[in-house]
Structures are given as C-alpha cells and as structure tokens.
Amino acid sequence: MVQAENPRHIGARVLRFEDDRLLSGAARYLDDIVRPNMLHLSLVRAQVAHATILGIDSSGLEDIGFPTQVFTAEDLGGLAIKAHQDYPQMQYSEQPVLASGKMRFVGEPVVAVLADDPYKAEDAAELVFVDYDPLPVVGTMDQAQDPSLPTLFDGWKSNVIVEREMKGGDLDKARAEAAHVIRRTYSTQRQAGVPMECRGVVAEYNPSDRVLTVWSSTQFPHIVRTCLSEVLGWPESRLRVIAPDVGGGFGVKGQVYVEEVLVAWLAVKTGRPVKWVEDRREHLMASIHARDHLHVLEAYVSADGRLLGLTADVTVDNGAYSTYPFSSAGEPGMVGKVLPGPYDFQAYHAVYRAVATNKCSIGTYRGVARPSAVFSQERLMDDIAEELGLDPIEFRLKNIIRKFPYKNVLGFSYDEGSYAESLEKMRDLLAADRAEAEASKNSKTRRVGVGIACFIEQTAHGTPDFIRRRVPIETGYIAARVEMEPDGQAIVDLGMQNHGQGLETTMAQVAADALGIEPKDVFVRHGDTLMTPYSVGTWGSRGAALGGGAVHTAATQLADKLRAIAAHLLQAKAEDIVLGGGKASLKTDAGRFVEIRRLARIALRNADQMPEGMVPGLEASFSQDGPADGTYSNAVHAAVVEIDVPTGKMKLRRFVVVEDCGVVLNPMIADGQVRGGVVQGIGSAMLEHFVYDAECQPLTTSFADYLMPQAPEIPSIEVHHIVTPTPLTPLGAKGMGEGGAIGPAAAIANAVSDALDVQVTSTPLNGNAIWKLSAGLRDA
C-alpha cells in the first residue's frame, strides 16, 4: 500500500462541496433538463401479468385534438437487452425494449406514446388499448417449479432460469464429526429500492456533429453507453451519456433499462429530443425489485460448539427478466458466495437458483443479496447457540476467524480485519441492554430483546471476480484523470458518478493530499462520458477504495512531476521536496520553497524553465482495479427492541454499529453512509414489502401502501469505527457504502427472537408478524 505522504485532508471531516448547490435548489436533476422542441414519452404498460399480445389499438388518438406519435415493438424491429450468463446452466432470454408477442409482468412497457407535454402524453396513453389473451400466471417460487405451468419463454425447459453450485472442503467428514445438525428455512420478502428521485431519460440527436446525447439518472454512464451502443448499433464515439445530479441510486440506477434504449431510439427516429420521467407508480412496479429469497440451511456443529460445515439451498424469485449487466445469476450466486461469512469452517456446499415469475425483475439494490444471506447466516448462528445453550456472542467468538489472511472454504482470501475485536466491543456496548432484556422475561406483556448480526462484506472486487461470473460486467475498475491548470487549480475527471456519497469532496481530499493543495482547489467532475475516463461507475462499494486509489495514483504522478520541477528550481533532489499548503518546499528547510501554482505555470506555459528533457503538460490517468478477491470490511450490528406483546407493536429503541472499513476518507461522510444504509435495512426488516396477489397484480404501488421508515420510527444510530487498513488498496481503504443495509434484518430478527423466546425465520417483522410470533406468550 502506498500511503499518502502527509495525509492532512484524508481522514478529515471536510464539509461537502456539493452541498451549497443542493441546498440552494441550483442542482440539476434529470427532470430539470429541457431541450428545445422536446417530445414527452408516456408508456402504456401491461395491466396483466402474463398474456399473449393480440393487437394494439391506437385509433382513439385520431380525435384527441393534438399531435401524438405511437410506437410498438414492431416499429423497434426486435430491439432487446440481453443479460445472459455464459454458462450452460443458464437458460437464455432477452428483454424486449417494448413487449413483443407476450407481456410478462404487470408494468412491462408495451406501447410508446409521444406528445408535446407530459400531461398530454398521459392523456394520449390512456386512449391506447392493448388486446391480449391471458396466460396462466406463474406467481410463486413453487409455481415456477411446477412443470404443468407454461414457461415464460419459448424454448425453455422450465422456469428455473439458472441453477448452479459452489462447494469446498469435505462435507462428509463434517457430517460424521458433528454432534449437532441444525436445519432451518429462512426467507426475506420482496421489496423495492426507492431512491427519492425516480428514473428518467432525455435523448437528443444532433445532426451537426452526429452525436446522440442521452441524459439518464444513472450510476454508471459508461456502462449505459456501451450497452446502448451494442443494442442500437451506434458507435460509442458518437454516443454521449450524461448522468446529471442524481437523486439517489442505491443500485436501482445501476442497471441499464429498456426505457433508456427506447428514449434514445425515439430521439433518432423522430428527429426531436425526447424526455421520459418515471412516476412513482411505475417506479414501484417496473424498475427493479430486490431480496425475495428462500434459503434452506443445514449446519454441522461439534459437541463443543464449533461450526464444522454448512450446506445451503437457495432460491431467488427473479421475476420475468434478466437485468443488465449483472443478470439473474447475480443474486443467487452472491448468496452462494457469501454464506461462509466470517466464521472458521472448511466444508461447504451451496446450490442456488433463480426462478422466473410474472413479476418485476430482481436487480442489484444496496447490499445485493447479502441482506438476505446475512439474515439467514446470523439467524442460524443464534439458532445454533440457542440449541446448544450457548451465549450468542460467545458462540460467535468461538468460531470467528482470527488469523489473516484467511483462505475461506471457497478459496477467497480475506485480508486483515477486526472481526473478534468488533464483537468484543459490541458486547461491552450492549451490557446494560442485555441485562434489561433478561429482566423483562418476567413480563408477559412487555419484552425487551437484544440481537446482533456479525458479518463481513467483500468490497472493491477486482476483475478476476467478474470474469468468473461470465456476465456482461467483466471488470470492476475505477478510472480517474487528474490535471492541473496554469493557476494551480486541479481537475479530477472521475469515472464514478456521485449521487450522495460526497465524491466531489472525498476525491478532492485525496487529490489535495497528493498534490499538496487544498481540497477546495480541486474540482471533481463526473457523470459525463465526454470528459471522464471509461470506468464501471458507482456500485459495489468501491468508491473510496478504488476511486480514491485511482485519484491518488494519478495525482501522485502529477505530484512527481511537480517535485521534479521544484527540485530543478531549488537545485535539490526530487525526493527531498515535499508538497503541502500550496508549496513545494525542502524537507530540511521549509523556508526554501516554490509555490505550486508557479510550478504548474511552468509545466504548462514557461516550458523553458522545466528541467532538461521534460515534456510540457500536467495530466495523468489511472485505472484502479480491485484486488482479485476484493477487500473485506467487517461489522457488527445490534438492535434493541421493545415489544408490546398484546398489540405486536415493536419499538426500535437502539441501533448500534461497530464497523471497520479500513482507512476512512471523511468520517462525516462514512457515518452518513452507514446510517443511511442502516435505515434502509430497518425498512427491509420491518416495513418494506412489495406485494403481489395471486394473479401477480401489484398491490403496493404507492407510498400509501409501500411503507418506508420515517423519522419517528428511527432511533439515533450509534456508529463506532475500528480502523484496520488494508494492504490491498493504495489508500488502505476498504468499501463501505452498502454495509449499513446488510445487517439490520438479522440484528432485528435476532432481537425479536431474544425478546419473545421464539425462532424467527422470515421478514418483514411488522405488527402482524410480531403478534403471531408472540402467540406463545399470550396464550401462556
């Protein structure tokens, strides 16, 4: 690891540069983009979950009184997004940009209707009718595995999209040695991601330079560009994708959607700019969903409480389509990969599958399968401890990995972490609550419970991890270009996209440290493929580790050049020069210095003052790939709940996080990421449930029915950091953007289990669920 020379800004609580424009209302989100002569798109969407399309009738538009244009799949000529995993176990499918021949989920786009303003476009869309013949609905995991029901795609053998396995070690030995076999089934419900800004796309073709520009509320403009280029057959050099200010992503905006392809195609076809702004009902029904898992786990445990082996059977209700670029294989595969967790055992076998149903497709929402995997893993750990009569924290400490690097049963290498340390710290923090929980066992009407979740998170995974997957995302590197201007101000063109993580600030801190200037003198640009280097975008908890690494490395290259020029002017050696506070000075005599902005001017303008042989210019780029197995953050989450047994009403009294993500770039921002993730995790645990009826009609299509945490339900979230720098990334930083969302379901479920002395096997833990779980107490 190369540490920043004199870290003065890395690690500091620098206030965010993006805030002033966000606070004043000056930020420009997708719906703020207005192009001259723009058309507005309203989509006619499928109103039934599974049907053959017989015809589309837009004759109702003839008398509507204003101009409209209508397009169907026929006009698009087979345009589709393909997200296939290139292994024989995955059945092939494509998602047509507009439903073609069949409709496969309620909300699927079927007809595109254009008008001059969005109100009129919606009026027009109402008058277009889709004639269809209903097909039997495949609505559940069981139905997806029922051979008597039709397959969603012609030519499929079944509705199991993909089934694969991962294994390692000697399970027969583990079974033979086990004194206890504990088998459990766990499930987590389907939910939506819900950034506060819905999706949106604007596209415009400019015939004067033949460039097709697409603005999209996206997390990864380069990936969007490549996909659009492939689908539309448009050269990437003449395709510009711009992510403006984005109002939350959380991975929901880290897929490439059919609407993005459609709007781009419509702009070219009509010769006018086209805009589509998603509404909240569309977002809930037809963006992506997440979680919706069923796990059957079996643990083999020795007489003295050592975990010997684990098997898992994992099913994900995938919905209708394979989303781009991670594919349907992504979600179940992630569970298979992460179930071994932070515990020291070496026998494992997981079989995992994604099944197709007539629902919205599953995609990568914050945590990506790990909230469900950790729910099962940590519920199982508590269930085992309960069965063996062991304290849940002591049982975990008995099995936690302590020596690093650790090669896990699947061959993944875990770098140094504070797994045991964080458990011990949490144990201390919870002492009083645990005592209160114990005392509350005397009451049948009011119970207090404490639960923890201990987990690790693979972050910043490198190219080898993606190659294994054989899906349309083949790498995970982040690129950055750093340049300095003649006035000494720096620009960072970042291949990531900032939608709340404070990258305009943290990346400025990193560059400022390397260059010896102030963060306010670094302008971080992002989101526009025209000016940023090719990169995978913002997802997978890699901003600090890889984005920061790329910025640091590129800035260091620039810094080396600045030092060389300074050395030349001061007649010293470059290694004796230190950059800081806007100056390049002698390590041994701070009074002898040259201002950095003078060095910049020389490098760009006064080339005669450069050292012999140096070429003018002050720009460097770097693409930072992740370590082969990524770098592992660790955390322990704890929830303290109070349950009113007769009503099932549960109050979340306290939520504590002890987490270790290595070097922290900006503690204010890191804490914000943890807290935000935690509250989304609390939503997953207690409230957020996307519900379909037996005909796969969505029931929760507005915020009146799809419930998310609001301020009164949330306690103050306590965050404690341990810092174990990793040798695997340039700054010693690990990823941490998703961790907050991974632990709460497990911690809260374990707290409920503790409070009510029952096993908890599913979420959400809403009032009805808590009431049912407390039946034993009420009857007693």
Add this chain to the structure above:
Amino acid sequence: MRPASFEYHKAADIEDAVRLLAEFGDEGRPIAGGQSLVPMMNLRLARPGHLVDINALALDKIEFDGGVMRVGALVRHERYAGDPRIAEHFPALLDAVHWIGHPTIRRHGSIGGSLSHADPTAELPAAAVLYDATMIVRSLEGERRIAAADFFESAYVTALQPGDLLVAVEFPIPPANSTGSFMEIGERRGDFAIASVGAAIEFEGGVITKAAIVCCGADLVAIRAPDIEAFLIGKPLAAPPAKEAGAMFAAEVEPSSDHVAGAEYKTALIGELTQRAVEAACARALERK
C-alpha cells in the same frame, strides 16, 4: 401521474358553491385542502370534470352553542389541539386527531374533506360516529341533517349526493361528568390505522352511566358496539370490566385480511384496544373527580 382535465371554479360563498355543484351534478366535486382528493386525481382514480374550490367560504369556526359543538367543514385538523374546550368535552376527538397523517396534512386537511372522503380507517369519521355527530349538508334544495350513523355507507361512500356540500358537523356536548379516549395501531406514526377504538363515557357516583364505543378496522365503515356499550353501564370506574368488554367486541367482529394485517390480528387488536380505551377513559374519569 398528472390529473385528467377539469374546469376550476372558485366559490365566493355557500350559495355560490351549491349553485355550482348543482349545475355540475356528478361531474362536480368540492375541493378544500385537497389532501385526500388530489392524490386520487393525480393517480386518475378520481376524474371530476369540475372542481369547486370552497376555501373562501366562511366555514372555519368552532362554536360551542346550545348544547352543541358546531365545527365548520373547513376547520383544519391542527385546530383542535389548541382549543381547551375540546380537551375538556371531546378528549377522544383530540386523541384521534393526534393520529392523523403528519404536520402538513394536519395543517391543510379539513373535517369536511375527511368526512366526505370516508376512508374506512380515518380518525375523524370515527370520532363523528363515536359522538353521534350530525352532518349539516347544504344544496340548492336547502339544508339537510344526516346522522353519523346514516352518513357513512361504505368505504369511500357517503350519503352525500351530487350537488351536496357538507358545511358543518355538530357534536352534541356531553355533560360535565364525561370523558373518553381513542387508541390506534398502525405501522408508522401517521399511517392509516390497522385498527382503532374510541370510547366515550358518562359517569356518576363512581360508575359508568353511559358508554359509546367506536371501532375502525372491523368493517368498511367505523362501527359502534351497542351491546358492549350496554354492558358497561353500571360498572365501576375504579374496576371496569375492560378486558371482558374487549373480548366481547373481538368475538363479534369479522374484519377482512389485507396485505398488511390478517383478520386474526385485527380482531386481537380490536379486543386489546377496546380494553385500553375503556381503561384509559375510566382512569381519566377518576382524575377529573
């Protein structure tokens, strides 16, 4: 998600409003705060051809007069908390309003709007049913009085006809020896109730002399429980058979399940909330003496 087209009319006074509503018949809807109506319009679930804006009408008084509290239809939900007369005479109403939505909704939502919208689990309809309120309705034909028991016909359906305007709600003022309580359970603070129960009692010499119980969540409208109300008469304030009253009510109701709460849960909640509402009302009664 934008509404279908409509024409907008701003009524200057009640006469103007009822004239306009008569003219537009079932294509006309009054709009006050819009907190219930406009979401339906944006979702295109409601598509009135004509909106009659009644915000200029002088319907925003709370008057105590002749044994009756008369609440103008435009009284906003946040008004009740600041009025000590309501805390004294209608504590269950005050409790109920506490559960409505969130600050902005309480600021702009009106009792007229809430009662006309008739959501099955809304708090103000429940309070109207609990206190045997009377709705004062104006139309071109004149004034009509509709008892709360007759006003709420089904979920989102009231006795209001096209051309009607709800102008006020009259709550008979209970005698001095009276109090009440309202309990609600929902998933989050301001959500629609999964179940709620209100109790209003009159008392004398340490015993209950009259009782009213209302429940939301058991049916498509708020319902009363006459046999439980009769059961409570004569029972002591210091030891009311609240648990038994709850069990009786739970045995009677047949709520339906939805995606948030099953019928069994709702039934159990109704029993538990009945017990708590009765206990709380009696405890308040003892404090007053």
Add this chain to the structure above:
Amino acid sequence: MTNITLEVNGTTKVLEVEPRRLLADVLRHEFGFSGVHIGCAHGACGCCTVHIDGVPRLSCLTFAVQCEGKAIQTVEGLGGPNAEHALQQAFKSEHGLQCGYCTPGFIMTLAPFVGEMAAQKRMPDEDEIREAMSGNVCRCTGYHGIVAAVRKAIGDQLAEGGK
C-alpha cells in the same frame, strides 16, 4: 386555460395555465425554480413542500390556479443562491443531506419549526423534532444528520437570542 397572476419568491408573473397544472410543475417550469422536486405526486413524501403565505404546503397536491393572490416561496427564495438560511447552513455542517433530492422539502418543512422554537425560546426534545419531519421521507441519511441540523439551527438561534 385560465389566466392567473402568481407571486413566487417576490417575482410576479401573469400566466395562462390549464386548471390541472400542479403548482409544483408551474414553479419548476414557468418560473424555473427547479429546487421544487417531485418525489411521489401523491402527497406522501414531502419533497415538493413550498411555503404559501409562509405556511408549508405540498405543491404536488395544489393546483396553480388555487394560488392567485398568495405569496409563494421556494427554497431558492428562502436562502438565496448561496443557501444562506441558518437551517441550510446547519444541514451542511451536520451532514443532513446526501443526494439532495428530498432536501428542499425538508428545509421548507422545518424552517418554520426552527423559527417557532426560537420564538418560544426552547430546544425541543428528539421526539418532537422527529415528529416535525414525520411527513418527509429521506432514503439517504437515515434522518440522523437532519435531526442534528435542526438542533444546531435552533441552538444557534437560542444562543444568539441569549446575548
């Protein structure tokens, strides 16, 4: 189409609008105040909160034609281009925003609350602060920084008032 005169952030315009145009859309497009954000268009998230005659109101549940003769203020008018309102600065110092989409709605909802507490010369407890923002949804911050920002803004005003 109806002719209306609207006053927004001190600027008055005469417009011809359909009655069904939401105030939120008119503020965003006819007036160019893009700080008004639409999160749900059914009154359940608070993103679109503006002030009408000083009182917070959801602009997605208000038709522009209803606002004749009223003074409307958006976040742009509250603190100007440099976000100078005390609450805005407190959001910055306490990390009360991340993506910024819900932020104007929170600011417009909470600024009067901060003012009321300062006028009553008291610091509300945590429950009261969270209740005041119970109609605004944030997905990024977990509400923690927003609660801290409200405390900071009230605290600063109480300290100033004490001098």
